[in-house]
Amino acid sequence: MLPSGEGWAFAPSSVQSVRRLPTEKEIHKENRLTPNLPDYKKAYKGFQWEAVRTELGLVPPVNLASKAVDQHASSWRRNKVALYWEGAEGQNCKYTFYELKNESNRIGNMLLNLGVRRGDRVFVFLPRIPELYTSVIGIAKIGAVAGPMFSAFGPEALRDRLLDSGAKVLITHTSLRERIHRVWDELPELRHVIVVGASTSGGHMPLRKGEVSFEREVEKSSRGLEVEDMDLEDPLYILYTSGTTGKPKGVVHVHHDMLSHYITSRWVLDLKEEDVYWCTADPGWVTGTVYGIWGPWLNGCSQVTFEGRFDAEHWYSIIERYGVTVWYTAPTALRMLMKAGPEVVKKYNLKSLRYILSVGEPLNPEVIRWGMEVFGLCIHDTWWQTETGAIMIANYPSMPVRPGSMGKPFPGTEAAIIDGKGNKLPPGSSGILALKPGWPSMMRALWGDEKRYKEYFTIPGWYTTGDTAHMDKEGYFWFIGRADDVIMTAGHRVGPFEVESALVEHRAVAEAGVIGKPDPERGEIIKAFIVLRHGHKPSRELEEEIKEFIRHRLSAHAYPREIQFMDGIPKTRSGKIMRRLLKARELGLPEGDLSTLED
Ligand code: PRX
Numbered sequence: 120m121l122p123s124g125e126g127w128a129f130a131p132s133s134v135q136s137v138r139r140l141p142t143e144k145e146i147h148k149e150n151r152l153t154p155n156l157p158d159y160k161k162a163y164k165g166f167q168w169e170a171v172r173t174e175l176g177l178v179p180p181v182n183l184a185s186k187a188v189d190q191h192a193s194s195w196r197r198n199k200v201a202l203y204w205e206g207a208e209g210q211n212c213k214y215t216f217y218e219l220k221n222e223s224n225r226i227g228n229m230l231l232n233l234g235v236r237r238g239d240r241v242f243v244f245l246p247r248i249p250e251l252y253t254s255v256i257g258i259a260k261i262g263a264v265a266g267p268m269f270s271a272f273g274p275e276a277l278r279d280r281l282l283d284s285g286a287k288v289l290i291t292h293t294s295l296r297e298r299i300h301r302v303w304d305e306l307p308e309l310r311h312v313i314v315v316g317a318s319t320s321g322g323h324m325p326l327r328k329g330e331v332s333f334e335r336e337v338e339k340s341s342r343g344l345e346v347e348d349m350d351l352e353d354p355l356y357i358l359y360t361s362g363t364t365g366k367p368k369g370v371v372h373v374h375h376d377m378l379s380h381y382i383t384s385r386w387v388l389d390l391k392e393e394d395v396y397w398c399t400a401d402p403g404w405v406t407g408t409v410y411g412i413w414g415p416w417l418n419g420c421s422q423v424t425f426e427g428r429f430d431a432e433h434w435y436s437i438i439e440r441y442g443v444t445v446w447y448t449a450p451t452a453l454r455m456l457m458k459a460g461p462e463v464v465k466k467y468n469l470k471s472l473r474y475i476l477s478v479g480e481p482l483n484p485e486v487i488r489w490g491m492e493v494f495g496l497c498i499h500d501t502w503w504q505t506e507t508g509a510i511m512i513a514n515y516p517s518m519p520v521r522p523g524s525m526g527k528p529f530p531g532t533e534a535a536i537i538d539g540k541g542n543k544l545p546p547g548s549s550g551i552l553a554l555k556p557g558w559p560s561m562m563r564a565l566w567g568d569e570k571r572y573k574e575y576f577t578i579p580g581w582y583t584t585g586d587t588a589h590m591d592k593e594g595y596f597w598f599i600g601r602a603d604d605v606i607m608t609a610g611h612r613v614g615p616f617e618v619e620s621a622l623v624e625h626r627a628v629a630e631a632g633v634i635g636k637p638d639p640e641r642g643e644i645i646k647a648f649i650v651l652r653h654g655h656k657p658s659r660e661l662e663e664e665i666k667e668f669i670r671h672r673l674s675a676h677a678y679p680r681e682i683q684f685m686d687g688i689p690k691t692r693s694g695k696i697m698r699r700l701l702k703a704r705e706l707g708l709p710e711g712d713l714s715t716l717e718d
Contacts, residue, residue, distance in 0.1 A: 154389055154517045155390075155391070156386040156387075159530075162530045163530045166531045167531075168559060171378050171382045172378060175377065175378065175381050175382075177378065179350065179351050180349055181348065181374065182260060182262070182348060182374065183349075183355055183374045183413065183417075184346070185260060186417060187412070188220050188256055189346065191216040191419045192215075192219070192220035194419075197216060197217045198215050198216075199215060199421065200213050200215055201215060201216045201218075201219045201416060201422065202214040202252060202424060203395070203421065203422070203423045203424070204248070204249050204424055204426070205424070205426065205437060206248070206426045207426045207427035212249065214249060214253075216419070219252075222249075222337075223253045223256035223257040224257070224344035225257070225340040225341065225344075226256075226337060227257040227258075227346075228340035229313075229336040229337050229339075230257065230258065230261055230263065232339070232340065233288060233310075233313075233331070234310070235261065235287060236261075237262035237263065237353075238353075239263045239287045239288070240263070240285060240287060240357065241254075241258045241263045241286065241287065241289075241290065242266035242267075242268055242281055242288070243258070243402075244270065244272070244277065244289060244290070244291040244298075245270060245290060245291060245315060246294065246426055247270075247401060247424055247425065250290070250292075250333065251267070251402060254290050255356070255402065255408070260344060260346045260347065261344075261346075262347030264355065264356060264371075265356045266280065266286060266357045266358070267356070267358065267402040267407070268280060269404065270292075270295060270401070270403065271676055272298070272674045273298060273670070273673050273674055274299070274302045275672045276677075277298055279359070280369070281302075281306050281309055282305065282306055283359075283367075283566060284369055284566055286306075286308065286309055287308060287311070288309070288311045288313060289309060289312050290313045290315070291312060293315070296327070296330070312329060312330050312331065313330070313331045313332075313333045313336065314330045314331065314332060316334075317332055317333075319332045319335050350374070351373065351374050352374075352375060354371050354372070355372050355373055357369045357372070357566055358370050358403075358404070360405075360504075360506070361605055361613055361617060362571070362603070362605065362616075363603040363614060363615065363616065365571070365616060366617065367617065368566075368568060368571055369567070370505045370566075371562060371564040371566055372508050372560065376413070376509065377413065379509035379558060379559045380560065382531075383414060384414030384415055384420075385418055386529070387499075387501060387513045387515065388410065388415070388474075389474050390414075390415060390420045390445060392420075394420055395423060395443050395444050395471070396420050396421065396443070396445045396447070397423040397424075397437065397446050397447070398411040398415070398447040398448075399446075399448045399452060400448075404611065405503075405504070406449075406478055406479070409509060410447055414509075423437065423443060425437055429455060431455065434452075434456065435456075435463065435467040435469065436467060438469050438471065439467045439468050439471070443471055443472060444472060444474065445472075445475075445476075446474070447475075447476045447477075448477060449477060449480065449609070450479065450486060450642065451479075451480065452610075453486045457486060457489045464493045469493075469494060473496070474499070475490060475499065476498065477498050477501065478500070478501045478510075479607065479610030480610055481500075481523070481598050482498060482500040482523070483523070484523045488522070497520050499514040499516070499520060500513070500520075500525050500526060502526070502596070502598065504585075505562075505612070506562045507561060507562075508560030508561060511529055511534060512529065512534055521591075521595050524591070524596060525597065527594050527595060532555070532558050533555035534553070534555075534590075534596060535554075536550040536551065536553075536588060536589055537550055537578065537581060539551070539578065541553075541580055541581055544589075546589075546591055546592045547592070548589060550587065550589070551578075551583055551586075552583075552587060552596070552598075553578065553584060554581070554582045554584065555580070556576065556581070561582065585601060586598065586600070587599040604634070604635075606635030606643050607642050607643055608644055609640075609641040609676065610642070611676045611677075613635075615634065615698055617673065618633045618645060618669065618679065619633050619647075619696070621669050621673045622649065622665065624672070627664075628650075628665065629650045629651060629652040629653075630649070630688050631647055631648065631650070632648045632688045632689075632696040632697075632698055633646070633648075633679065633698070634646050634701050634702045634705065635702075636681065636702075636705060636706075637706070644679075644680040644681060645677065645679040645680060646681040646682070646683065647679035647682050647683070648688055649665070649682055649683070650685055650686065650687060650688055657684035662682045665679075666678050689717075691715040691717060692716075697715075699711065700716070
């Protein structure tokens with residue numbers, strides 16, 4: 120399956136002209152499907168959003184959730200499987216588009232009965248169970264704003280998001296509700312906590328004070344729902360993401376996003392009617408919401424979702440048992456599969472796979488090479504952000520992949536490498552990765568924070584991404600790094616400030632500085648430098664205690680895997696932690712300009 124060695128030049132990213140890799144079509148000969156986007160150049164040149172609007176049949180007022188589910192439920196796709204669900208314990212079930220419509224309608228009615236109205240924020244804090252998916256759709260159908268949250272979040276992360284958004288209702292699960300009870304007192308606007316899995320008549324998981332039973336309320340609710348007609352600019356969902364400073368920001372997306380969701384799923388994910396698609400991301404992160412809910416269902420595609428955590432054998436067996444054809448995952452997961460070794464992969468028949476994509480961090484050429492060997496497919500990297508709301512730069516099935524490159528801008532999107540004044544830089548120059556504002560899924564606001572929203576647009580004419588990159592002569596973009604201190608760990612974006620704030624709440628911690636430290640498996644791991652309070656001494660036990668503290672309080676993905684105790688943290692004269700210097704010292708790099716360092 121692997122083409123002969125010669126063509127496989129895995130050149131460093133700075134090399135302008137690498138020998139081309141075969142296209143998908145050339146590699147996977149027995150699976151000759153014409154890509155949905157057969158000619159990238161032509162599509163880019165002639166692209167018009169108006170044509171996508173027509174193709175999707177977008178006539179406002181309209182509701183994205185209804186377009187993604189109800190339109191299929193009243194078409195020949197009515198009995199097509201929309202969702203194949205597999206639980207952490209191996210249990211499974213299916214939902215057709217018709218069932219998905221009914222279930223989400225009942226949830227919509229449940230929320231209306233509880234007083235939720237258009238524009239209210241309803242947050243969802245659930246494991247990846249079917250109720251997560253039906254709830255997000257039900258919320259959107261009544262014109263409320265959905266706020267999916269990752270199930271690993273601790274009380275502090277929950278409080279920040281619910282407080283900032285002024286959420287009126289939270290839908291959670293018995294296994295997670297304890298965390299919300301710990302902060303509910305601090306959330307004056309949170310009126311109802313709806314719990315999945317609590318028994319109404321005693322039992323071993325009875326409802327607790329103030330809670331509402333999801334099952335009982337849904338049972339009482341009708342399957343007939345008048346879906347709210349929305350203006351395209353009305354909010355659809357909010358996802359919180361991290362920056363360098365301050366608490367997480369609530370990125371607001373609107374119903375108009377559907378144009379980007381639909382067409383990127385068609386052209387980048389290459390979804391076709393007969394595909395069985397698996398996105399491994401949790402809807403608490405943007406990939407899991409956009410490409411694990413909206414995009415594929417707008418295309419009427421069957422999706423697989425797995426509740427459990429990463430496990431190489433289980434993941435391969437999901438591909439085999441469900442016959443997954445298109446798979447969207449992350450470099451960390453791919454690296455972990457690679458580490459699990461060739462013996463594991465050989466046990467499974469993975470021939471159903473025809474297309475693999477990756478997002479979230481740089482995709483190492485080494486991983487692409489491994490993918491070729493074990494799947495006979497070239498893994499396609501994609502680049503985007505919570506703020507962009509859809510894939511912006513990608514490798515397309517009809518275009519040769521340059522391993523290590525994120526690919527080319529999506530049609531209808533202008534990406535450029537610019538300097539601080541907004542001038543476009545020539546090919547090969549490193550600079551700020553920027554996009555021309557105006558694509559349909561661009562974030563519309565940061566919830567309640569116009570000042571921080573405007574910071575993305577300080578260079579006239581551009582949306583700045585916070586990433587640095589360069590472009591080669593043929594227009595391929597190559598990721599260099601973050602321009603700020605944001606940490607990307609195992610594909611998750613973590614703000615150092617959030618971790619530092621949580622750390623100093625520990626009884627022994629006086630000060631903390633947090634950086635991302637390169638890690639072969641996770642991209643980066645979180646490393647914390649800590650100054651202890653008077654009376655506390657560094658020890659292994661204390662280190663473990665602090666790690667556990669963050670894991671429970673903030674989130675399992677945000678705890679520092681490495682801790683170093685110090686006598687002092689380098690700061691600027693104005694008292695800002697110099698993370699740049701902490702990082703340079705950690706990695707043995709030049710310390711750079713130290714003129715602002717306090718004495
Ligand atoms: O730094 C880039 C990195 O992830 C950031 C966006 O994070 P988030 O909003 O959490 O969204 C992640 C998934 C959509 C970017 O600013 N990133 C994303 N994709 C890539 C990437 N870095 C390198 N290569 C990528 N393909």
